[in-house]
Amino acid sequence: MRRRLATAAGALLAMAASLLAAPPAAQADTPTAPRAAAGFHVRDGRLLDANGEDFVLRGVNHAHAWYPARTPQALKDIKALGANSVRVVLATGDRWTKTGTADVASIVAQCRQNRLVCVLEAHDTTGYGEQAGAVPLSRAVDYWVSVADALRGQEKYVVVNLGNEPHGNSGYEAWTADTRNAVARMRASGFGHTLMVDAPNWGQDWSHTMRDNAAQVFAADPDRNTVFSVHMYGVYDTAAEVNDYLNRFISQRLPIVVGEFGDAHSDGDPDENAIMAAARQLGVGYLGWSWSGNGGGVEYLDMATGFDASRLTGWGNRVFHGPDGIRETAREASVFGSGPGENPAGGCAVDYRISDWGDWFNADVTVRNTGTAAVEGWRLEFAFTGEQRVHSVWNARATQEGRQVRAVNESWNATIPAGGTVSFGFNGSSAGANGVPSSFSLNGAACAGS
Structure with a gap:
C-alpha cells in the first residue's frame, strides 16, 4: 500500500507555526453505561440528530483559522449552494493563533443562523509524529476544555472533531491508545457532543489502524457516541478501494464519514466519483476539501476562486452540482424545522x-x-x-x-x-x-x- 506524505489539509502546514511545551499525559478511560444524548448521537452505526432523525453530512471544509474574516460570507455561500453542514478549521494556539472561546461561540451562532451543522476541528495535531511542530491529541483535548463555554448547550448543532489527522506516517501505532484516552478525557470533562475522530497516516489510514481498531475505540466511549472520519486522497484512487474501506465500517455497524476528499492530489488521483457514489449508496456523510484559500501547492482544491461563490472552480461545480453532489443529496437537519423536501406546513x-x-x-x-x-x-x-x-x-x-x-x-x-x-x-x-x-x-x- 502506498504511504501518504501529506493531505490537502496538511499542505497548509507550510504556514508559520511554533511548537509549545510538551503536553500533559492523557488519562485512562473507564467505560460506563451510555448516558442519554442531548443532541446528535449514534445508534446502530448511524448518526442521528436530536430528534432521532437520520442525518447524513453533506458539506465542505472552511479554513477559518487562517481566514477568519471570510467566515461570515463563506457560511452563507456554502449554505446557499445547498450544504447541510460545514467542517470548520480551528487552531489550538500551539501552531497557529488560538481560536478563542468568543470566536468559537460566534462560529456556532453563524452556523445556526445559516442552518448548517457545525463540525469543529482542532488543526494543530495534523501529522503528529512526522510534521515538525504538530501536537498530540492530548493538547487538542486541553483546547476543547478551554473553549467549553462556547459549546455547552450546542449538542444539537455541533459535532466536535477532536484533532485533524492526528498522526502522520511515523508513530501511527499509538493512534488507538491516544484516541481512546482523548475520548475518555472529553467525556470526563463533561462533553456530551458527538465526537468525530480522524484516522492516522495523514487521515488516510493506509495502515488500516483505524479500520481494525475502531470497534474498541467506540466501545471505550462511555457515551457510545463516536464517529470515525477517513480522508480520501491518493490512497483511494479506485472504486474498489473506496467501497472496501467504507463497507468494512458498515458491516461492523460503526459510523464512518469521509471528512475530507478532493478530485486531484499530488500523491495520486483520488476517485471522487466513486467516493460520492459510494457515499450516496451507503448513506455515508462527506465533507469536501475545501471552500477556498488553499496554499502550499494544492490551490487546485479551491472550490470557489478567491472565496467568490459566483466563480466556482471545476472541483466546486463537481461537488455542489454534479451527480451524487451536495445539491442533489443534502437534506437539512430536522432540528432546524422545515427543511429541504419538507412541506411548509400546508401550502x-x-x-x-x-x-x-x-x-x-x-x-x-x-x-x-x-x-x-x-x-x-x-x-x-x-x-x-x-x-x-x-x-x-x-x-x-x-x-x-x-x-x-x-x-x-x-x-x-x-x-x-x-x-x-x-x-x-x-x-x-x-x-x-x-x-x-x-x-x-x-x-x-x-x-x-x-
Whole structure:
C-alpha cells in the first residue's frame, strides 16, 4: 500500500507555526453505561440528530483559522449552494493563533443562523509524529476544555472533531491508545457532543489502524457516541478501494464519514466519483476539501476562486452540482424545522411582480405561508422563462445555475408565520422576452403562483 506524505489539509502546514511545551499525559478511560444524548448521537452505526432523525453530512471544509474574516460570507455561500453542514478549521494556539472561546461561540451562532451543522476541528495535531511542530491529541483535548463555554448547550448543532489527522506516517501505532484516552478525557470533562475522530497516516489510514481498531475505540466511549472520519486522497484512487474501506465500517455497524476528499492530489488521483457514489449508496456523510484559500501547492482544491461563490472552480461545480453532489443529496437537519423536501406546513403562494426596462428589470417577490404552522427557514426555487440573470439581491441570498434560481432566507427573515408573508427582491438583466416563472417551490413543495 502506498504511504501518504501529506493531505490537502496538511499542505497548509507550510504556514508559520511554533511548537509549545510538551503536553500533559492523557488519562485512562473507564467505560460506563451510555448516558442519554442531548443532541446528535449514534445508534446502530448511524448518526442521528436530536430528534432521532437520520442525518447524513453533506458539506465542505472552511479554513477559518487562517481566514477568519471570510467566515461570515463563506457560511452563507456554502449554505446557499445547498450544504447541510460545514467542517470548520480551528487552531489550538500551539501552531497557529488560538481560536478563542468568543470566536468559537460566534462560529456556532453563524452556523445556526445559516442552518448548517457545525463540525469543529482542532488543526494543530495534523501529522503528529512526522510534521515538525504538530501536537498530540492530548493538547487538542486541553483546547476543547478551554473553549467549553462556547459549546455547552450546542449538542444539537455541533459535532466536535477532536484533532485533524492526528498522526502522520511515523508513530501511527499509538493512534488507538491516544484516541481512546482523548475520548475518555472529553467525556470526563463533561462533553456530551458527538465526537468525530480522524484516522492516522495523514487521515488516510493506509495502515488500516483505524479500520481494525475502531470497534474498541467506540466501545471505550462511555457515551457510545463516536464517529470515525477517513480522508480520501491518493490512497483511494479506485472504486474498489473506496467501497472496501467504507463497507468494512458498515458491516461492523460503526459510523464512518469521509471528512475530507478532493478530485486531484499530488500523491495520486483520488476517485471522487466513486467516493460520492459510494457515499450516496451507503448513506455515508462527506465533507469536501475545501471552500477556498488553499496554499502550499494544492490551490487546485479551491472550490470557489478567491472565496467568490459566483466563480466556482471545476472541483466546486463537481461537488455542489454534479451527480451524487451536495445539491442533489443534502437534506437539512430536522432540528432546524422545515427543511429541504419538507412541506411548509400546508401550502404556499408566491406573488412575482416585474418592473421591466428592457435590458434590465427589478423583481419583487412575496411568499405567503398558507399553512397552519410557521415555516422556520425557507428556500424558494424557480426557473426563468428566458435568458435572465440575477445581479443584486435584497432580503435574501440567491444563486443561479442556468435558468434555475434558488433564494434562501437571511437570518432576520427566516420565519414565515402561519398566514404570514416574507418578501425579497432582486435586480436582473434580460435578453429578449421577460416573463413570470411558471412554477415555484418552497422547501421542496410546490406553491401556487401569482
